[in-house]
Amino acid sequence: MIIPVILSGGSGTRLWPLSKTEKPKQFLPLVGDRTLFEDTLLRLEGLPGLADPIVVCNESHRFLVAEQLREIGTKASAIVLEPVGRNTAPAIAIAAMIAARTGSDSAGPEMGSDPILLVLPADHVIADPDAFREAIEQGVAAARTGKLVTFGIVPTHPETGYGYIEQGASQGGWSAVARFVEKPDAATAQTYVDSGRFLWNSGMFVFGAAAFLDELGRHAPAIRTVCESALSGLRADDDFTRLGPEFLKSPSDSVDYAVMEKTDRAAVVPLDAGWSDVGSWGALFDVLDKDKDNNVLRGNVVTSGVENSLVISGSRKVLVLGLHDVIVVDDEDALLIMRKGSSQDLKLALAKVKDDSTDD
Amino acid sequence: MIIPVILSGGSGTRLWPLSKTEKPKQFLPLVGDRTLFEDTLLRLEGLPGLADPIVVCNESHRFLVAEQLREIGTKASAIVLEPVGRNTAPAIAIAAMIAARTGSDSAGPEMGSDPILLVLPADHVIADPDAFREAIEQGVAAARTGKLVTFGIVPTHPETGYGYIEQGASQGGWSAVARFVEKPDAATAQTYVDSGRFLWNSGMFVFGAAAFLDELGRHAPAIRTVCESALSGLRADDDFTRLGPEFLKSPSDSVDYAVMEKTDRAAVVPLDAGWSDVGSWGALFDVLDKDKDNNVLRGNVVTSGVENSLVISGSRKVLVLGLHDVIVVDDEDALLIMRKGSSQDLKLALAKVKDDSTDD
Numbered sequence: 200m201i202i203p204v205i206l207s208g209g210s211g212t213r214l215w216p217l218s219k220t221e222k223p224k225q226f227l228p229l230v231g232d233r234t235l236f237e238d239t240l241l242r243l244e245g246l247p248g249l250a251d252p253i254v255v256c257n258e259s260h261r262f263l264v265a266e267q268l269r270e271i272g273t274k275a276s277a278i279v280l281e282p283v284g285r286n287t288a289p290a291i292a293i294a295a296m297i298a299a300r301t302g303s304d305s306a307g308p309e310m311g312s313d314p315i316l317l318v319l320p321a322d323h324v325i326a327d328p329d330a331f332r333e334a335i336e337q338g339v340a341a342a343r344t345g346k347l348v349t350f351g352i353v354p355t356h357p358e359t360g361y362g363y364i365e366q367g368a369s370q371g372g373w374s375a376v377a378r379f380v381e382k383p384d385a386a387t388a389q390t391y392v393d394s395g396r397f398l399w400n401s402g403m404f405v406f407g408a409a410a411f412l413d414e415l416g417r418h419a420p421a422i423r424t425v426c427e428s429a430l431s432g433l434r435a436d437d438d439f440t441r442l443g444p445e446f447l448k449s450p451s452d453s454v455d456y457a458v459m460e461k462t463d464r465a466a467v468v469p470l471d472a473g474w475s476d477v478g479s480w481g482a483l484f485d486v487l488d489k490d491k492d493n494n495v496l497r498g499n500v501v502t503s504g505v506e507n508s509l510v511i512s513g514s515r516k517v518l519v520l521g522l523h524d525v526i527v528v529d530d531e532d533a534l535l536i537m538r539k540g541s542s543q544d545l546k547l548a549l550a551k552v553k554d555d556s557t558d559d
Numbered sequence: 560m561i562i563p564v565i566l567s568g569g570s571g572t573r574l575w576p577l578s579k580t581e582k583p584k585q586f587l588p589l590v591g592d593r594t595l596f597e598d599t600l601l602r603l604e605g606l607p608g609l610a611d612p613i614v615v616c617n618e619s620h621r622f623l624v625a626e627q628l629r630e631i632g633t634k635a636s637a638i639v640l641e642p643v644g645r646n647t648a649p650a651i652a653i654a655a656m657i658a659a660r661t662g663s664d665s666a667g668p669e670m671g672s673d674p675i676l677l678v679l680p681a682d683h684v685i686a687d688p689d690a691f692r693e694a695i696e697q698g699v700a701a702a703r704t705g706k707l708v709t710f711g712i713v714p715t716h717p718e719t720g721y722g723y724i725e726q727g728a729s730q731g732g733w734s735a736v737a738r739f740v741e742k743p744d745a746a747t748a749q750t751y752v753d754s755g756r757f758l759w760n761s762g763m764f765v766f767g768a769a770a771f772l773d774e775l776g777r778h779a780p781a782i783r784t785v786c787e788s789a790l791s792g793l794r795a796d797d798d799f800t801r802l803g804p805e806f807l808k809s810p811s812d813s814v815d816y817a818v819m820e821k822t823d824r825a826a827v828v829p830l831d832a833g834w835s836d837v838g839s840w841g842a843l844f845d846v847l848d849k850d851k852d853n854n855v856l857r858g859n860v861v862t863s864g865v866e867n868s869l870v871i872s873g874s875r876k877v878l879v880l881g882l883h884d885v886i887v888v889d890d891e892d893a894l895l896i897m898r899k900g901s902s903q904d905l906k907l908a909l910a911k912v913k914d915d916s917t918d919d
Contacts, residue, residue, distance in 0.1 A: 216878075501908055501911065501912055503901075503904045503907065503908050504898075504901065504904055512894075515891075515892055515893055515894055516576075516892065516893040516894070516912070517893070517894045517896070518576075518893065518894070518895050518896070518897075518905070518908055518909075518912070519896045519897065520895075520896070520897035520898060520901040520904040520905055520908060521897055521898030521900070521901035521904055522882075522885065522896065522897070522898050525882065525896075527894075527896055529894055531875075532875055532876065533875055533876040533877070533878065534872075534875055534876070534877045534878070534887075534889055534894065535878050535880075536877070536878070536879045536880070536882065536885075536887055536896055537878075537879065537880035537881055537882070538864075538880060538881030538882050540881070541863075541864065541880040541881035544863045544864055544880040544881055545878070545880055547863065548861055548863050548878055548880060549878075551861070552861055552876070552878070
């Protein structure tokens with residue numbers, strides 16, 4: 200069985216002011232009619248052996264998660280509530296422990312007794328779900344041989360905002376991981392793309408629950424110990440699974456740092472499926488359909504002489520004249536106007552004004 | 560006596576969305592703490608022989624006018640309400656008739672029996688009121704010799720948005736008008752500026768009431784006849800002077816076309832006093848004080864990497880990143896974002912969306 204583990208804990212301030220701490224981007228219909236969270240689940244339909252998902256989210260988002268699951272007719276095997284985010288390693292550890300506990304009871308002989316976890320952030324966009332599901336099946340095959348598989352995005356340009364994975368010896372649909380590298384400078388990124396061996400680190404994984412927990416215990420024993428303790432204090436009601444307060448003691452670490460970069464069981468499956476993490480307004484623009492002026496205009500927007508721009512209006516009339524490559528996001532409480540490519544400035548500016556803006 | 564005639568009938572849509580038909584720009588504190596209308600009257604203080612002003616406005620603005628006069632402690636000799644605007648010639652004709660009727664009764668021998676009208680649009684900015692009052696005194700001296708005087712702005716650049724006045728023979732503080740010319744193209748404007756003989760047509764005038772009405776009767780008799788008829792139907796209460804319905808029959812014409820370009824009594828006084836008609840957002844930007852990044856920021860505005868820009872926030876937080884030479888005006892009902900210099904686009908765009916935007 201394949202258990203999707205949907206990581207929904209992000210706070211999504213990079214898409215401020217639409218995405219807010221209290222309703223971050225994964226719960227917004229940014230691309231199409233469905234939210235990113237809903238699409239993350241819906242695009243899995245058709246995968247063989249698919250089990251009910253485990254969703255991990257912040258407790259303040261529990262009703263958003265539950266309602267959106269209800270809207271798409273998906274029943275979670277658990278909605279796990281984090282009292283506070285501790286990055287991805289502890290979140291996945293908890294999900295793996297829950298899956299190991301419940302999954303091994305029901306797994307048939309065909310699947311083996313170690314349930315396969317398909318770990319997916321809730322806020323990614325995939326333009327080609329067919330290609331995505333094919334890659335997942337490659338990853339599942341590798342995971343069944345005991346590998347911890349990460350999906351590596353075939354790069355479309357020398358992006359400096361992502362970490363890269365260098366592929367080692369190929370095993371058909373997957374490769375060994377030669378190494379993980381940090382976000383490169385532009386020149387290095389260009390050599391990576393030119394080499395054809397490097398992939399973007401996507402934050403999506405597939406591995407057996409027991410295999411993951413073994414490697415977690417080997418490379419990040421503190422996280423495993425704390426999570427086991429939190430699991431023993433777990434309280435589940437009809438709708439939600441609440442972690443015990445021990446969870447707060449966990450180190451805050453990504454699964455890349457805690458496990459993937461250290462284990463010798465890492466493998467990578469290349470993914471060329473129109474992937475985006477929608478990590479900035481410019482990235483959102485890139486994945487949306489454009490009009491004849493290469494604009495994306497939403498709401499009551501009138502333009503003249505505007506090109507290559509994203510304009511989102513809330514309730515008001517917005518008139519934009521004579522500008523190109525701009526992002527305009529008109530929300531009830533705040534207005535953002537920026538040159539496309541100024542995402543780093545947005546992050547810095549929001550840090551300055553955080554107290555009275557990102558949380559309202 | 561010098562009777563200021565304040566023309567307050569403009570609808571000011573060029574500063575949309577702040578300036579609206581129901582509260583156009585002359586009634587807004589766009590520059591400093593006082594409204595443009597208030598400043599128009601206050602900057603006259605100190606002129607010798609100054610009488611109470613006649614204000615001509617649209618009837619829908621009568622309480623704005625009356626309240627702003629009350630705030631600055633000015634009593635109008637009349638607040639004349641137009642049921643609908645008929646451009647400047649009929650408005651000035653009515654004011655001249657009222658002034659001739661009342662002014663000649665009270666004029667001392669020093670002033671002569673023809674009261675001098677100082678005609679001023681309510682929405683102009685003058686950075687140097689001392690120089691302005693000196694020019695007015697030159698104009699008054701010329702008007703006392705029977706001239707119809709227009710103030711010609713010493714051009715600071717080859718503007719294509721104004722008509723020009725070519726100066727003829729100089730008479731000291733004023734000149735004969737050689738000719739009026741329409742808005743020129745850029746090359747022609749440059750030759751005008753280079754010549755040193757051309758001035759911008761400002762829309763400000765000084766002339767005797769009787770002299771003006773004589774010339775109006777000669778060159779635009781229909782306007783004079785209709786206005787005399789409207790004057791006979793005039794109803795005045797404690798606060799306002801209402802024109803009779805005959806006024807609606809008046810041709811709609813500017814005083815330039817109807818009189819100044821045709822009379823052989825036209826004279827021009829050069830004015831170099833930091834004048835602006837605040838005819839666009841760019842023009843407003845030009846007259847406002849800038850910060851170290853050459854920005855004008857009003858309200859709850861945070862910027863990074865922004866230069867040469869005007870950002871006006873209403874109640875919301877506005878974040879602007881990585882843009883230069885932009886105008887952002889965030890009003891309750893509408894939002895304008897434009898490249899500085901796109902005023903013509905603004906006019907065209909508003910014409911398209913007028914029904915549901917300029918009047919709300």
